[in-house]
Amino acid sequence: MSTVIAETATSGLVEIHNVHKSFGGVEVLSGIDLTVQPGEVVALLGPSGSGKSTLLRTINHLESVDRGSVTVDGELIGYELRGGRLHELHEREILRRRTQVGIVFQHFNLFPHLTALENIVEAPLALKRLGASDARELALGLLDRVGLADKADAYPRQLSGGQQQRVAIARALALKPKVLLFDEPTSALDPELVGEVLEVISDLARFGTTLIIVTHEIGFARQVADRVVFLDHGTVIEEGRPADVLDHPKHPRTREFLAKVLN
Template sequence: MTVANPLHSRPEPDPQVKPFVRLEKIWKSRGKNVVLKGVDLQISNGEITCLLGPSGAGKSTLLRCINAIELADRGVVYVDDVPIGCKPQKDGFVRMRERDVARQRADIGMVFQNFNLFPHMSVLENIIDAPVRVRRESREAAVEHAHVLLKQVGLDHKVNAYPRHLSGGQQQRVAIARALAMRPKVMLFDEPTSALDPHLTHEVLDAIRDLASTGMTMIIVTHEVQFARDIADTVAIMADGEIIEHGAAIDVLSRPKHPVTRSFLARSLPMEAQG
C-alpha cells in the first residue's frame, strides 16, 4: 500500500491564482534534431515537480530553457508572471540582451550535475561571490547568510575548506547552498546525484528534502524514481521531447496511464516498490 508523504499534504492550488512557473509551447532544436516539441507545463508556488523519463527525452534542455541558459526557439517561459529571456514587443516577443537575461537568471537557482564550484575559492568564497557581485550585498551580510546556509546543508564545519578537500556529496551540498545564497524564487536541479557514488547520493537527496520543507518551488530532473515518489507534489514524464504524462506524483508513479511511463517505471523501480 502506498502511503502519502507528509510533504504532499499541501493545500490544493487556487485555480484563480496564476501558476508560478509557466511554460507555453516551448520548442528547441539543435541543428536538425528537435529536442523539445511544444512543451507546456504549469507549476504552482511552493510546488515540487520532478521531471522523469528516458535519456535523451529533453529533460535537461527544458530545465536550461527555464533559466535561459539556453533560449527556446519558440514559446515563452514565465517565472512569477515575468517572461524569461525575452520581452513583449508589438504582437510577439524579442530576445533580451544577455546582461538583462543574467539579471533575471539571478532569481532562478540552478544546481548542475557536476557541482561547478570555483576550485581556487574556499567554500565560503564560493557561496558569497555572486551575492556580493551580482546582488550587491555587503560582504558582512553575505557571510552571515552563508553560515546559515552551510548549517542548513550540514557543512558549517567546512567553511574554510576548498572543493578539492570535499567529497562529491559535500561539493554538491555546497553548490545547493551557493544557489540559495542568491535568494532565488525557484530552484532547478539537473540530475543532482548523477555524478556521485551511490553511497554519497543520500547526502544530497536529504539536503533537497530539507529544502522542500521550507516551501521552496523546485523543479528536479532526476533518475531517482523512489526519491521523486517521496518528495514530489507532481511528476512530469518526458519522452522524445514531449511531456507524455503529468499529474500528482502518487497517481503518475503508482497508476501510470501511458505505456512509455509504465515501461520506464518498470525498468527504474524494484518490483516491491511498484504499484
C-alpha cells in the same frame, strides 16, 4: 542538519507555454506546456534524450527557445514582448532575471581556487546584492542549513562529492531565487553519498521553495514530489501525483520506462 519550519510560498509560479527547441534540425522540445505552482515540487522523469535537461535550461534561459515562452511570476525570462513578438534582452537584463531561477547541475562546478564560503559569497558580492559582512553572514547560515557549518574554509578538493554538491546548493540559494532547478543532482555521486544530498533537497521542499528536479531516483520522487511529469521525445506524456504516475501509469511508454528503471 538544521531544522526548517515549513512556510507557504507566495512566489515562484513557473509557466511554460508551447516551448519548442531544436538542435541541428532535431527537435528536442516539441511544444511543452507546463505550469508549476509556487512552492510546488515537480519531478521530471524520462529516458535519456527525452528533453528533461534542455527544458530545465530554457527555464532560466541558459538555452533560448525557438518558439513559446517561459515566465516566472508572470515575468518573461530572457525576453521582452514588443509589438506582439518576443525579443531577446540584453545580457545584463538576462542576468538580472536569471537570478530568480537558481540551478544545480550534475557536476558541482565549484571554483576550485575558492573555499566553500568564498564560492557562496562570490555571486552576491559580484552582483552588489550584499556587502562583504552581510554576504559572509548569509553564506555561513547557508552552510549551516546544508549541514556544512564546519567546512567554511575547506576547498572543493578537500570535500567529498556529496559535500561539494551541498555547497553548490548553498551557492544557488545565496541569491534567494524564487525557483530552484536540479539537473540530476545525485548522478555524479557515489551511492553512499546520495542520501545526504537528497536530504537537503527534501529540506528545501518542506521550506516551500518551488523545485523542479530532473532525477532517476524514483523513490525520492515518490517521497518528495507533489507531481511527477514524464517526458519522452520532447513532449509531456503523462503527469500526476507520484502515487498515480509511478504505481498506476496510464501511458504505455511510462509503464515501459518504469519497468526498466525499477527492475
